[in-house]
Amino acid sequence: MIQLRDIHFGYGSQLIFNGLNLSIEPGDRLGLLGSNGCGKTTLCHIIMGLLRPKSGEVRILGETRTTESDFAEIRGRIGFLFQDSDDQLFCPTVIEDVAFGPLNMGQSPEEAKKTVAGTLKSLKLSGFEDRITYKLSGGEKRLVSLATVLAMNPEFLILDEPTTGLDEKTTDRLIENLKESSLGYMIISHDRDFVKRTANKLIHIKEGQMRAANLDGLEM
Amino acid sequence: MDMEEFASGKSWVHNLDPRVKIVVTLVFSVVVALNNHIEMTAISLILPAFLLVCARLDFGKVTERLAIVNTFVLFLWLFLPFSAPGETVYSIGPLTIQREGIYQAFLITLKSNSIILMALALLGTSQIFTLVHAMSHLWVPDKLVHLFFFCFRYIHVINDEYHRLSNAMKMRGFKPKTNIRTYRAYSYLVGMLLIRSFNRSKRILQAMRCRGFKGKFYILHHYEMKRYDYAVGSSSLAFTILLMVAK
Structure with missing residues (x-):
């Protein structure tokens, strides 16, 4: 599904990835760990084509992706949940925000409304359609953000620190939603407990390379 | 900070088509701003006052908003009566108060309040985003x-x-x-x-x-003009045009 081969990347003179390799299969449920600044978010941005590596190959859904239009094809098929929900939710009402992706992918307004209703229902957010996005609580924002990603019917999810700022109850709700879906995903998180409950395989980035990891022997 | 505190009410004013609201407010503002007759300007207040009452907005909050505008108007009252040329009404030492100055200050006060009340009654009763949508429907x-x-x-x-x-x-x-x-x-x-x-x-x-954005925004809700949108829109515009012609 996603293959990264020999990725080199750095900001200015600061080297982040030094020959990083990663292979993700469709049903994988990965937890990505690593210390602050080791490049977890950068890695996701490389997969989504928001950043381009200095060298190395990015293969997603069977094809090598290099240009913006290559990546435009996969966005939506690979759903990406941003760290800060305020970055993700930019429309005033929930219904418009959730419909944004489906409309971009060519659904008619009527189809998009159906998609929104279905997605919100699956996340137990029915009735949120006309709520104002910036007036939602932190937890609600995160769940609605997830809805905006799921509405595009992705084949794989990437979640960047999904539990930051969430209380236990909302975290439980998020876990429940993830477990119920049949989607594969990769979760970046510092929350060991959350990772333990959602991932079946752990990896971490160390010295610019990808390593397998387990929860107990992990350096964080 | 709530910029949409008037938008959540329920009345026929709230439910008016946002395009009608924008067009009426715009035409009304231009006509009132260009009007130089005190009587006509005073009469123009009838329309926003009527809409405000129908929208059942909180009187205290409306006054609060008006107070902000009228602070600026207050400065005009500090200077205009003393600086316009014309017939002297009263003099305090070297300062003289002119009739023309008072007239101008009063006219500006009426105009600005009338326009602001109109904006509050019509634009204030819509969510900002509805107005944004309406703007894109109006070829902005x-x-x-x-x-x-x-x-x-x-x-x-x-x-x-x-x-x-x-x-x-x-x-x-x-x-x-x-x-x-x-x-x-x-x-x-x-x-x-x-x-x-x-x-x-x-x-x-x-x-x-x-999420697939390629530079184009798609609109989810489309508006449909209903009979009462046409009715309110055309009668408000008729009132406004009457103001313009009657002077």
């Missing part, structure tokens, strides 16, 4: 519409960020004084807000691209 250039919309959407976020930073400054014992150090601290604060807003705008664009 896309770039302007998006600029307006993103300003509104993120002003809250930037406001929160400002409060976080300024609270953090207070927590560390910062007390503003009239000195270079204070000015420097404030300039850092403003600079930091600019940089953060810039970075945030980049992240928002990234998030939009991840």
